[in-house]
Amino acid sequence: MNDLFFDTSSIISLATNNLLSVLEELKKKFKGDFVISDAVRKESLDNPLNSKKYKLEAIMISNLIKNNIFRIYDNVNSESKTIKLLEICNNIFVAHGKSIKILDKAEVEALVLAHLLQGTYIVDERNIRLLVEDYKKLAMILERKLDTKITINNQNIKEFKSEIKDVNIIRSAELMTIAFEMGLFNEYENKYVNKKEILDGILWGLKLRGCAISSEEIDEILRIERVK
Amino acid sequence: MNNEVKKEIIDVLKGSLDAIKKNDIKFLRDLSNKIINSSSLFQDEDVITMAVMTYSLSKIFERTDYRKYPGWKLFFETTNSSLNGALFSLQNNDVTNFEKNIKNILDVIDKLDNKLKKYIKEAIHDAQIARGSRLYEHGLSLGRTAELLGIDKWELTEYIGKTGISEVREISSISVDKRLKFARGLFK
Numbered sequence: 001m002n003d004l005f006f007d008t009s010s011i012i013s014l015a016t017n018n019l020l021s022v023l024e025e026l027k028k029k030f031k032g033d034f035v036i037s038d039a040v041r042k043e044s045l046d047n048p049l050n051s052k053k054y055k056l057e058a059i060m061i062s063n064l065i066k067n068n069i070f071r072i073y074d075n076v077n078s079e080s081k082t083i084k085l086l087e088i089c090n091n092i093f094v095a096h097g098k099s100i101k102i103l104d105k106a107e108v109e110a111l112v113l114a115h116l117l118q119g120t121y122i123v124d125e126r127n128i129r130l131l132v133e134d135y136k137k138l139a140m141i142l143e144r145k146l147d148t149k150i151t152i153n154n155q156n157i158k159e160f161k162s163e164i165k166d167v168n169i170i171r172s173a174e175l176m177t178i179a180f181e182m183g184l185f186n187e188y189e190n191k192y193v194n195k196k197e198i199l200d201g202i203l204w205g206l207k208l209r210g211c212a213i214s215s216e217e218i219d220e221i222l223r224i225e226r227v228k
Numbered sequence: 229m230n231n232e233v234k235k236e237i238i239d240v241l242k243g244s245l246d247a248i249k250k251n252d253i254k255f256l257r258d259l260s261n262k263i264i265n266s267s268s269l270f271q272d273e274d275v276i277t278m279a280v281m282t283y284s285l286s287k288i289f290e291r292t293d294y295r296k297y298p299g300w301k302l303f304f305e306t307t308n309s310s311l312n313g314a315l316f317s318l319q320n321n322d323v324t325n326f327e328k329n330i331k332n333i334l335d336v337i338d339k340l341d342n343k344l345k346k347y348i349k350e351a352i353h354d355a356q357i358a359r360g361s362r363l364y365e366h367g368l369s370l371g372r373t374a375e376l377l378g379i380d381k382w383e384l385t386e387y388i389g390k391t392g393i394s395e396v397r398e399i400s401s402i403s404v405d406k407r408l409k410f411a412r413g414l415f416k
Contacts, residue, residue, distance in 0.1 A: 002414065009370055012385045029415055043381055054382045093367075095269055096232075104371030120414060126399060127369035133401035140398050142367035146265055174404070174411040181412070210370075210385035212394045220404045 002032035003119035006070070007110045008043040009210060010124045010172040011036070015044075015057040017205040019172075020064060022179045027069050029182060037113050038074040039106035041065075073113055081116070081163070082109045088160050089131060093142055094151045100142065102127055111164060120168045122175060126212035129169050131160070173213045176202050177221055196227040229323050233272050236263060237326075240278050241315040244285065248308060256286035264359065267376075268366040274323070276359075276376055277330060284355035288348055299340030303348065306336040357387045365393045 014020055027034055036044065045061050048054035064070045086108045090101040107128050114121035123129055130138040135157055143150040177199070179185065185198050193201075203218045229237075240259050247255040260283035266272075267279045285307065294300060310332040317325035337348050356379050363373045370388070374381045388394075 004414070008381060009385060012382055013389075016382075016386060026415075047380065048382055051380065051382075054380075057382075098269070100269065100367070101271055101372055102367060103369045104375045107369055107371045120410075125370045126394065127367070127372075130398070130401055137398035137401060138367065141396065145366040146268055148265075148269070168410055170407055170411045170414075174407050177408060178411050178415055182415070207394065208389045210389040212399055214395050214399050217400055217404050221408070224405055224408060 003035050003117060004030070004032065005035045005037070005073075005110050005114040005117070005119045005121050006040060007121065007123035007125060007128070008040050008106060010122045010175075011040070011044040011061065012057075013124045013172045013206045013209050013211045014176075015054075015061060016209040017202075019176060019202070019206075020057075020060050022176065022184055023064065024067070024069050025184050026175070026179055026182075032119070033071045034069055035073050035113065035117075035119065036070050037078075037106070037109045038072060039109045041072050043106055073117075078109065078112050078116060082112045085112055085160070085163055088156050088163065092131075092135065092153050092156045092160065093139060094153060095142070095146060095148050099153075100150075102138070102142075103131075111167065115164050115167050118166075120170060122170055122172065124171050124173075124206070124211040124213075129171075129212070132164060132167055132169060135160075171206075171213060172211050173203055173206050173218075173221070176206065177225065180225070194227075196222065199225060199227050229272065229274060230270070233266065233270055233275055234318060234321075236266050237274060237278055238315065238318055240282060241311055241318065244282055245308070245311050245315065248285070248289065248311070251289065253286050253290045256282055256289065260286065260359070261362075264362045264366065267359070268363050268368055271368075271376055274327065274330075280352070280355050280359050280377070281330065281333065283359055284348075284352045287351045287355060291347070291351075294344060294347060297341055297344040299344045303336060303340055303344065307333050357383055360384050361388050361391055361393070364388055365391070 045058050048058035082105060086103065086105055089103045089108060091099040093100045093102060107125060111121055111128055127138060139150050139152055180199050188198050189195060200222060203221060207213050207218065240263050243259045244256060260279050263275060263279045267276045288294060310329040314326045314329035317329060337345055356377050360373045360377045360379055364370060370381060370384060374384050
């Protein structure tokens with residue numbers, strides 16, 4: 001299967017940058033579905049609908065659901081695996097003999113779905129990406145910032161790795177770079193703004209509204225894209 | 229409440245009372261920064277409340293113009309007496325009364341005149357988001373931080389984006405080149 005499973009963090013970065021319409025265009029060029037879990041729906045739609053500050057973004061998201069750009073996956077079969085994995089994740093890093101709870105349920109639920117349905121996980125949040133791809137870096141952050149020795153529960157990290165195998169992750173930054181490569185931002189090019197500025201603007205917009213990407217990584221993307 | 233947490237909160241309460249007496253805003257903020265480590269490690273509700281409370285107080289006390297409002301005296305006196313009460317309670321292992329005293333500070337806000345009430349509520353809300361960003365910086369996820377502080381993920385995400393947190397060297401796990409190649413393959 002070739003579906004994209006969105007975490008709330010990526011939806012927030014895209015929505016607050018007014019980039020949700022790009023998802024509609026991307027969906028037309030994509031063979032699978034754009035999926036959100038029930039918990040992600042609550043966080044990205046129900047919660048902001050009840051606020052004033054992000055109500056407009058929630059309305060835009062509701063439109064994507066109505067138009068089947070986002071498909072909601074609410075199969076309860078993932079619940080027990082999510083709970084089990086959350087327990088494992090929150091008992092990997094230990095300080096002063098106590099496990100540090102680093103994740104919440106919604107973050108793990110989307111990862112579990114991506115794994116169960118063999119899709120790709122779209123997540124802008126730092127922790128879950130690092131846990132899947134390079135857990136030692138997360139341990140380094142904890143150790144440096146908390147200024148204390150962090151030990152890793154090897155049994156739990158082994159179990160986590162065996163539960164979550166081969167989940168590929170991309171961020172909103174890579175997704176929008178692909179949209180850029182497809183020419184979905186061409187209409188913005190004019191005598192004031194060239195391609196490089198458009199891509200730079202998109203990537204910095206995403207970074208400044210929550211996508212965990214460094215300025216070095218943004219420069220690297222601009223170099224790869226060879227935009228002028 | 230474990231002894232390590234209790235000792236840390238007692239230190240913060242003593243420090244806060246001293247800082248308020250001396251009008252030492254910087255020390256109040258330092259106390260909040262100091263307790264943020266324990267907030268991330270123990271994730272104890274009372275420690276997190278103290279981290280937010282001291283940070284909020286530093287923000288409220290630095291605004292000297294708030295002191296002209298009619299409700300200021302009530303707020304100031306309630307804060308002082310409640311912090312004293314919280315300290316006494318905790319020193320006598322009475323966690324229930326400690327929490328009741330801290331809640332008094334929040335409850336008195338509703339009795340203030342409208343303008344001061346609005347300002348102080350905003351200061352506390354902003355302090356929750358600001359302290360949340362520190363928990364995230366210390367290695368907790370966005371969701372876990374929002375859950376612990378009872379704050380909105382959207383607001384926290386936007387706040388974090390404007391900090392330099394994602395500039396740390398450990399943020400990159402696999403190369404952007406590799407990730408982009410994979411992403412490109414998804415649309416073929």
